Amino acid sequence: MPVPYNQDVRFARGSPFMLRVGYPSAISAELLRDFPRQVELVSIVDGLDGEIEIEVWIPDPFPTRAMRVWPHLRGVRLVLSLLAGTEWIPAVVGPHVTICNAHGAHNGSTAEWTVAAIFAMLKYFPLYLDIQRAGIWKRRFEAPAHYAAVTGDQHPHYPPVMLEELAGKTVLLVGYGAIGQEIERMLEPFRVQILRVARAARVQPTVYSVTELHALLPRAEIVILILPSTEETRGLIDRAQLALLPQGALLVNAARGPVVNTDALVEALRAGRIRAALDVTDPEPLPEGHPLWSCPNLLLTPHIGASSPQFAPNALRTAAGELRRYLAGEPLRNVVQAAV
Amino acid sequence: MPVPYNQDVRFARGSPFMLRVGYPSAISAELLRDFPRQVELVSIVDGLDGEIEIEVWIPDPFPTRAMRVWPHLRGVRLVLSLLAGTEWIPAVVGPHVTICNAHGAHNGSTAEWTVAAIFAMLKYFPLYLDIQRAGIWKRRFEAPAHYAAVTGDQHPHYPPVMLEELAGKTVLLVGYGAIGQEIERMLEPFRVQILRVARAARVQPTVYSVTELHALLPRAEIVILILPSTEETRGLIDRAQLALLPQGALLVNAARGPVVNTDALVEALRAGRIRAALDVTDPEPLPEGHPLWSCPNLLLTPHIGASSPQFAPNALRTAAGELRRYLAGEPLRNVVQAAV
Numbered sequence: 001m002p003v004p005y006n007q008d009v010r011f012a013r014g015s016p017f018m019l020r021v022g023y024p025s026a027i028s029a030e031l032l033r034d035f036p037r038q039v040e041l042v043s044i045v046d047g048l049d050g051e052i053e054i055e056v057w058i059p060d061p062f063p064t065r066a067m068r069v070w071p072h073l074r075g076v077r078l079v080l081s082l083l084a085g086t087e088w089i090p091a092v093v094g095p096h097v098t099i100c101n102a103h104g105a106h107n108g109s110t111a112e113w114t115v116a117a118i119f120a121m122l123k124y125f126p127l128y129l130d131i132q133r134a135g136i137w138k139r140r141f142e143a144p145a146h147y148a149a150v151t152g153d154q155h156p157h158y159p160p161v162m163l164e165e166l167a168g169k170t171v172l173l174v175g176y177g178a179i180g181q182e183i184e185r186m187l188e189p190f191r192v193q194i195l196r197v198a199r200a201a202r203v204q205p206t207v208y209s210v211t212e213l214h215a216l217l218p219r220a221e222i223v224i225l226i227l228p229s230t231e232e233t234r235g236l237i238d239r240a241q242l243a244l245l246p247q248g249a250l251l252v253n254a255a256r257g258p259v260v261n262t263d264a265l266v267e268a269l270r271a272g273r274i275r276a277a278l279d280v281t282d283p284e285p286l287p288e289g290h291p292l293w294s295c296p297n298l299l300l301t302p303h304i305g306a307s308s309p310q311f312a313p314n315a316l317r318t319a320a321g322e323l324r325r326y327l328a329g330e331p332l333r334n335v336v337q338a339a340v
Numbered sequence: 341m342p343v344p345y346n347q348d349v350r351f352a353r354g355s356p357f358m359l360r361v362g363y364p365s366a367i368s369a370e371l372l373r374d375f376p377r378q379v380e381l382v383s384i385v386d387g388l389d390g391e392i393e394i395e396v397w398i399p400d401p402f403p404t405r406a407m408r409v410w411p412h413l414r415g416v417r418l419v420l421s422l423l424a425g426t427e428w429i430p431a432v433v434g435p436h437v438t439i440c441n442a443h444g445a446h447n448g449s450t451a452e453w454t455v456a457a458i459f460a461m462l463k464y465f466p467l468y469l470d471i472q473r474a475g476i477w478k479r480r481f482e483a484p485a486h487y488a489a490v491t492g493d494q495h496p497h498y499p500p501v502m503l504e505e506l507a508g509k510t511v512l513l514v515g516y517g518a519i520g521q522e523i524e525r526m527l528e529p530f531r532v533q534i535l536r537v538a539r540a541a542r543v544q545p546t547v548y549s550v551t552e553l554h555a556l557l558p559r560a561e562i563v564i565l566i567l568p569s570t571e572e573t574r575g576l577i578d579r580a581q582l583a584l585l586p587q588g589a590l591l592v593n594a595a596r597g598p599v600v601n602t603d604a605l606v607e608a609l610r611a612g613r614i615r616a617a618l619d620v621t622d623p624e625p626l627p628e629g630h631p632l633w634s635c636p637n638l639l640l641t642p643h644i645g646a647s648s649p650q651f652a653p654n655a656l657r658t659a660a661g662e663l664r665r666y667l668a669g670e671p672l673r674n675v676v677q678a679a680v
């Protein structure tokens with residue numbers, strides 16, 4: 001027997017309800033104005049007790065909260081995730097539920113994080129922020145040796161090199177979906193050479209097959225990982241792949257942590273072989289005392305790449321589109337698991 | 341009577357010498373290969389004793405070193421600076437010497453620093469680097485209050501906002517010379533609205549006169565300063581101008597320190613009114629204990645925006661062009677002071 005739930009009656013609008021959609025109560029009701037009129041919106045509070053009967057579930061973007069809610073839900077046939085990555089959902093909801101992601105909603109913010117992370121590393125901002133925190137006007141050539149060593153300046157420059165330019169660099173883009181293409185668009189003014197890799201080779205533009213990755217890594221001054229986390233891509237970047245990178249190469253992970261072997265990455269960073277910028281880690285969250293925290297030449301952000309003010313509006317607009325199609329009996333656009 | 345100097349005979353090449361050009365010995369001779377054959381290259385060591393007779397002087401890019409050398413030079417008629425900013429030179433060499441800057445050589449690197457600094461601040465990288473250094477997986481909403489407070493989120497978001505997007509922001513570009521235009525080119529993919537300001541108003545594209553600055557500041561979410569340091573521009577951004585900026589606006593100084601009133605900036609930062617990213621300060625270098633070091637919501641780099649591996653090659657290519665024109669009796673291109 002369903003217990004009372006926190007239903008927002010402002011959304012009734014006098015239409016006959018056809019579809020009950022549960023959403024996290026923390027999301028502002030303002031953002032749900034684009035939802036179809038036939039939808040009955042069911043606000044789900046964190047720490048929910050009892051049971052709720054809904055056909056469509058919009059889970060909280062924080063998986064731990066969403067997982068607390070799931071055991072209280074009944075009748076869910078469709079999950080509309082607000083995120084691009086949905087890897088925790090199938091194991092929780094099982095195979096009899098259709099799962100859609102928020103394809104496209106976070107392309108811009110994730111691509112911007114990637115460009116920002118590349119620039120922060122090429123301009124040595126972690127070094128300069130450490131210097132700023134110490135409050136002493138110093139430059140790179142006066143800084144701890146590991147900063148200068150990793151890029152392996154072959155010819156000592158005068159004046160000393162205190163940052164790098166993106167212009168002219170060779171960028172290996174591993175993953176050429178919508179976000180990968182958005183990153184390429186954003187890199188356009190910076191005159192980089194882009195090498196593209198995806199599961200299957202393509203032409204116009206040239207996209208290499210991931211089976212050719214080993215041949216491309218030695219040319220990559222910057223490697224951007226922006227591919228889905230699947231069983232196939234788990235550990236794609238391991239010891240052997242890192243060893244193929246040129247000295248001082250920058251590895252940027254804007255995808256998911258398990259795409260990179262963390263132990264191998266820690267070794268390569270500690271050895272001063274490469275640099276890295278990560279928005280995702282494996283494990284995640286990264287526990288206190290994990291060796292990654294103290295690796296040199298690393299920028300680590302706590303999986304925040306898409307979390308801009310545009311996050312919720314964009315993702316809910318995408319969800320509204322799926323709801324309209326669902327009500328009309330049309331095929332859904334962003335299905336990542338079809339119910340069996 | 342000139343004393344012996346450290347002359348690099350590899351550059352004699354059998355041509356009759358017509359022009360003696362002094363350059364800092366620390367610059368690799370490789371980089372001088374494009375210089376005209378009629379030039380006699382005179383390598384000037386740091387800590388030089390005695391006198392050197394040269395007609396053209398390429399000063400060390402570090403002003404303190406260059407100023408140590410000047411009293412030992414005789415016969416200088418032309419100074420070719422490797423930098424865009426030459427503000428220390430006229431007072432040192434006097435009015436009877438022509439001074440050229442390295443116009444254009446550092447446009448790309450300076451513009452890149454500007455884009456990098458904007459992104460670092462919008463993505464809250466200083467906050468996330470502090471979190472990384474502490475080694476505890478936290479996000480913005482769990483961070484010290486001054487990080488969250490400055491941007492003044494009017495409507496609390498869910499999920500919490502952990503970075504901002506550049507897309508859609510209004511950018512006020514103060515200075516629309518070659519570097520300003522390069523910055524605009526680099527911002528093109530990010531869908532910002534650009535308001536341009538220069539000394540004189542222009543059309544196509546619309547450039548406002550600096551006299552209209554007060555009317556534009558209230559619209560500026562990001563202000564980029566990239567204008568020359570002159571008596572006219574000293575203190576251009578003072579208390580009154582900072583007070584016109586919207587809450588949480590980002591001030592980026594890629595020009596010269598004195599363009600901003602430092603005391604007013606410190607006040608605005610401490611009050612949580614605005615954010616800033618500075619590659620230049622006033623005074624410079626910033627002394628230990630200066631209040632700017634500990635201001636919140638600030639990224640401060642020690643005047644390194646142009647110091648990339650391309651710095652010396654680009655600047656010396658520009659100098660080589662001026663030398664060719666000087667030898668041919670043609671007008672010089674980048675004169676910032678004509679000899680009287």
